[in-house]
Amino acid sequence: MAERYDFQAIEKKWQDYWAENDVFRTEEDSSKEKYYVLEMFPYPSGKLHMGHVRNYSIGDVTARYMRMKGFNVLHPMGWDSFGLPAENAAIKHGIRPDNWTWDNIAEMREQFKSLGLSYDWEREVATCHPDYYRWMQWIFIQFFNRGLAYKKKNPVNWCPSCQTVLANEQVVDGKCERCKTPVGKKELSQWYLKITDYAQRLLDDLDKLTGWPEKVKLMQKNWIGRSEGAEVTFTIEGFEKKLQIYTTRPDTLFGATFMVMAPEHPYVKELVEGTEYQKAVDEFIDKLQYLSDIDRSSTTLEKEGCFIGRYALNPLNGKKIPIYIANYVLMDYGTGAIMAVPAHDTRDFDFARKYGLEIIPVVDPKNPDIDLNDLQEACPGEGTLINSGQFDGLGNKEAMKKIIAYMEEKGIGKGTVNFRLRDWLISRQRYWGAPIPMIYCEDCGWVPEKEENLPVMLPTDVEFTGKGQSPLTTSSTFGDAVCPKCGKPARREMDTMDTFLDSSWYFLRYTDPKNESRPFDREKADYWMNVDQYIGGVEHAILHLLYARFFTKVFHDMGMISAEEPFENLLTQGMVLKDGAKMSKSVGNIVSPADIIKKYGSDTARLFILFAAPPDRDLDWSDTGVEGSYKFLNRVWRMVLEIIENSEADEKASVSSDDDRSLNYEMNKTIKRVSDSFATGRFSFNTAISSIMELVNEMYRCKQSAAPNYPLLRETAEKLVLVLSPFVPHICEEMWQKLGHQTSVYYESWPAYDEEALMLDTVEIVVQINGRVKMKAMVESGLSREELTEKMMADEKVRELTDGKNVTKVIAVPGKLINIVVR
RNA sequence: GCCGGGGUGGCGGAAUUGGCAGACGCACGGGACUUAAAAUCCCGCGAUCCUUACCGAUCGUACCGGUUCGACCCCGGUCCCCGGCACCA
Numbered sequence A: 001m002a003e004r005y006d007f008q009a010i011e012k013k014w015q016d017y018w019a020e021n022d023v024f025r026t027e028e029d030s031s032k033e034k035y036y037v038l039e040m041f042p043y044p045s046g047k048l049h050m051g052h053v054r055n056y057s058i059g060d061v062t063a064r065y066m067r068m069k070g071f072n073v074l075h076p077m078g079w080d081s082f083g084l085p086a087e088n089a090a091i092k093h094g095i096r097p098d099n100w101t102w103d104n105i106a107e108m109r110e111q112f113k114s115l116g117l118s119y120d121w122e123r124e125v126a127t128c129h130p131d132y133y134r135w136m137q138w139i140f141i142q143f144f145n146r147g148l149a150y151k152k153k154n155p156v157n158w159c160p161s162c163q164t165v166l167a168n169e170q171v172v173d174g175k176c177e178r179c180k181t182p183v184g185k186k187e188l189s190q191w192y193l194k195i196t197d198y199a200q201r202l203l204d205d206l207d208k209l210t211g212w213p214e215k216v217k218l219m220q221k222n223w224i225g226r227s228e229g230a231e232v233t234f235t236i237e238g239f240e241k242k243l244q245i246y247t248t249r250p251d252t253l254f255g256a257t258f259m260v261m262a263p264e265h266p267y268v269k270e271l272v273e274g275t276e277y278q279k280a281v282d283e284f285i286d287k288l289q290y291l292s293d294i295d296r297s298s299t300t301l302e303k304e305g306c307f308i309g310r311y312a313l314n315p316l317n318g319k320k321i322p323i324y325i326a327n328y329v330l331m332d333y334g335t336g337a338i339m340a341v342p343a344h345d346t347r348d349f350d351f352a353r354k355y356g357l358e359i360i361p362v363v364d365p366k367n368p369d370i371d372l373n374d375l376q377e378a379c380p381g382e383g384t385l386i387n388s389g390q391f392d393g394l395g396n397k398e399a400m401k402k403i404i405a406y407m408e409e410k411g412i413g414k415g416t417v418n419f420r421l422r423d424w425l426i427s428r429q430r431y432w433g434a435p436i437p438m439i440y441c442e443d444c445g446w447v448p449e450k451e452e453n454l455p456v457m458l459p460t461d462v463e464f465t466g467k468g469q470s471p472l473t474t475s476s477t478f479g480d481a482v483c484p485k486c487g488k489p490a491r492r493e494m495d496t497m498d499t500f501l502d503s504s505w506y507f508l509r510y511t512d513p514k515n516e517s518r519p520f521d522r523e524k525a526d527y528w529m530n531v532d533q534y535i536g537g538v539e540h541a542i543l544h545l546l547y548a549r550f551f552t553k554v555f556h557d558m559g560m561i562s563a564e565e566p567f568e569n570l571l572t573q574g575m576v577l578k579d580g581a582k583m584s585k586s587v588g589n590i591v592s593p594a595d596i597i598k599k600y601g602s603d604t605a606r607l608f609i610l611f612a613a614p615p616d617r618d619l620d621w622s623d624t625g626v627e628g629s630y631k632f633l634n635r636v637w638r639m640v641l642e643i644i645e646n647s648e649a650d651e652k653a654s655v656s657s658d659d660d661r662s663l664n665y666e667m668n669k670t671i672k673r674v675s676d677s678f679a680t681g682r683f684s685f686n687t688a689i690s691s692i693m694e695l696v697n698e699m700y701r702c703k704q705s706a707a708p709n710y711p712l713l714r715e716t717a718e719k720l721v722l723v724l725s726p727f728v729p730h731i732c733e734e735m736w737q738k739l740g741h742q743t744s745v746y747y748e749s750w751p752a753y754d755e756e757a758l759m760l761d762t763v764e765i766v767v768q769i770n771g772r773v774k775m776k777a778m779v780e781s782g783l784s785r786e787e788l789t790e791k792m793m794a795d796e797k798v799r800e801l802t803d804g805k806n807v808t809k810v811i812a813v814p815g816k817l818i819n820i821v822v823r
Numbered sequence B: 001g002c003c004g005g006g007g008u009g010g011c012g013g014a015a016u017u018g019g020c021a022g023a024c025g026c027a028c029g030g031g032a033c034u035u036a037a038a039a040u041c042c043c044g045c046g047a048u049c050c051u052u053a054c055c056g057a058u059c060g061u062a063c064c065g066g067u068u069c070g071a072c073c074c075c076g077g078u079c080c081c082c083g084g085c086a087c088c089a
Helices: A007-020 A050-068 A084-093 A097-114 A130-145 A195-208 A214-224 A250-255 A266-272 A278-289 A346-355 A396-410 A522-528 A543-557 A593-600 A602-611 A623-645 A658-677 A685-703 A710-724 A729-738 A785-794 A796-802
Strands: A034-039 A072-074 A149-159 A164-166 A184-193 A226-236 A242-247 A258-261 A305-313 A320-326 A337-340 A413-419 A438-441 A445-448 A480-482 A489-492 A531-537 A567-573 A576-578 A619-621 A762-769 A772-780 A807-813 A817-822
Touching: A007 A097, A007 A602, A007 A729, A034 A050, A034 A522, A050 A072, A050 A531, A050 A567, A050 A576, A050 A593, A050 A602, A084 A097, A097 A593, A130 A149, A130 A445, A130 A543, A164 A184, A195 A214, A195 A226, A195 A413, A195 A543, A214 A543, A214 A567, A226 A250, A226 A396, A242 A250, A242 A258, A242 A337, A250 A396, A258 A305, A258 A346, A266 A278, A266 A305, A278 A305, A278 A320, A305 A346, A320 A346, A337 A346, A396 A413, A543 A567, A593 A602, A593 A623, A602 A623, A602 A685, A602 A729, A619 A623, A623 A685, A623 A710, A623 A729, A658 A685, A658 A710, A685 A710, A710 A729, A762 A785, A762 A796, A772 A785, A772 A796, A785 A796, A785 A807, A785 A817, A796 A817
Parallel strands: A034 A072, A034 A531, A258 A320, A531 A567, A576 A619, A762 A817
Antiparallel strands: A149 A164, A149 A184, A226 A242, A226 A305, A226 A413, A258 A337, A305 A320, A438 A445, A438 A489, A480 A489, A762 A772, A807 A817
């Protein structure tokens, strides 16, 4: 009797059924409200890991629930299929990257299907397919035509292991995000996208993203790093060029006692050329070159500098101050030069101490503990201006405005805004990416390939050495081109695009995946956008999510879509851990989804992963926990089958006994709680499942009573199957069929709950004395504060408890509790 | 250093946001069924104390203090863990 359900047969049966009947096919339908749920598409490594299972289970539950709620649901899947691993496979094993990738995609698609995910596979996209990268190239050209793509020679981040450049976003702790190799600098001519043009909008619109975790918005805000300040022009003695500096504290201008330039500053060479300082300066710069970026930017690195023998004049008071170069001033922020105010900046203070430079306080914090004439540390806070000529006595906030206004009037400075965000370096010296569709002509410069010639196909006659330049350069024909403008022989760009471009618009391609004349049709995109719910790992909080927002805004400006933001609601799911550590090969704690599915079935895998923790938290994998989920499904299965055996499909259920009422209550409560768990931004699937478990326990209790009400149990079982079906679809399809239904449970409506059944005749009231629980009592529900007080104070047991005591106060909370304060 | 998030039984986690702390599950213990085991069904399960037992009492949500009739929840301070940013002028 205690036989287990045959999950292998059942899951196969329904997966086939869904595929054969196109159950998950989605069409635009203006008569229905749409819902677009999207999980971040995977890189097709070939093997599913638990993080995937978690990500896609969360999305699938949501998609299935919204479908049952009557929405027209778009739930697509595709492949972020350009990228390094394919190329590394080519270098190591001599396999063609395209073959390697397509094989992996096929394998992974099967694994997804074995999870029972409700994707519309008709809309599948792969970024490495020419039909996709053709439009990627088209988009790049639009960026170029709008002045949002440009080529520039610059020191760039260079990963010596990947042999390619990296975007700032891909350098984490000074190391390559992918291979963890320390990143160096290399002077290269590279393509950039002008994301800085959108910095302010990307920052401002974060406020609109009310469905995003605060944490992610904050991370983006910090990354964009807006700061307000002023650019000030300093004159250098005996040098015709002016020195621009950026400061966020123009109020401290009178306290500037020296200047510091970045060692890479273009003026430095000119300023020391032929002077007695040249040698020392060169040596200093030389020494710095041996430092890696990590060391260079470390806060613990001692500040070191070198006087260059020149003086600048403070434009406000004409004071003559020495100019240094130092390791703590960076060329790529602001203007690459600063005025140093040691009294009010900790870095300048350290530097001044070390080199014995003057410290002039100009902002008085009015703190008796601080002796302004003998500062022990910089005081960067607010205060009143001193030693600042006509600005003395002003609050420093006010002085900031006044000084900026004064400088603007005199033409010696202006208020400016600076961003930490840099333009996005997108060229990669790699093969497996979309070729940048640009052609260099001696006469015309950089010219985009003609639209009718797109896509610029990846050549196949290439060598993979893994060294230096893009493999595209080894093709015998790829580089040859004619200038699209003047027709003269020209050279094609050899670099490919960063794969983060591919993933910056795939969610739009899903809305119109087969369009051959445009990336997507505006009408279709406008019907489906925005993505109502986006789900993925928090590791994309900055990179992908910022780039996708950037693209969406550019598309909006180009008139391609109405949307200005791509993702309405965002869920960042936690990691899957084992024994408290991230699953990884090196730790050897990997649990393979394939093994779990084989042993317990995908329903069990899904159930466990949704039950073990709330989606946004890390989840600790537990083998016994999985076992528990499996047991629960078997428990449901046995019970439902037994109920079917003991009842008829159309029997009318009555609610008469206490057990009946209790079961009815529990059922409605469960429907309510599960429904609530899907409310936007909640995702409390773990508690939703726990309340379903409570319902099952209650059903068992009723079933085991002397006279089980099988018609009511059958009715309850139907509801149970419905609420359980988004979580564990296969077993529910099977039970739904056994309950006598002909169609897929996926097409059923989500059950409503009966508000009245949730109203109980009596409620339990907690009786506290001085805040301590002393007893509980049942009273009729709906009593007012006064009625409750009166009733409880008249209660015999309450009187016993308060006997001989002086009741000073009674607090009553209707339907909940009463607290009697005694002395 | 700055900015976030967090700290609840043996474990994963609940607690409708100020109203019964520990739902649900795992692990563990006990019982039923069985020749036996597994599976299944039922019961128990924060700590300490009292009691033959029932009944009960005290303590308990990282730590210290405060507000309140009442605090896991609010306020002030401390410690620890996780994440992000970091010579950004």
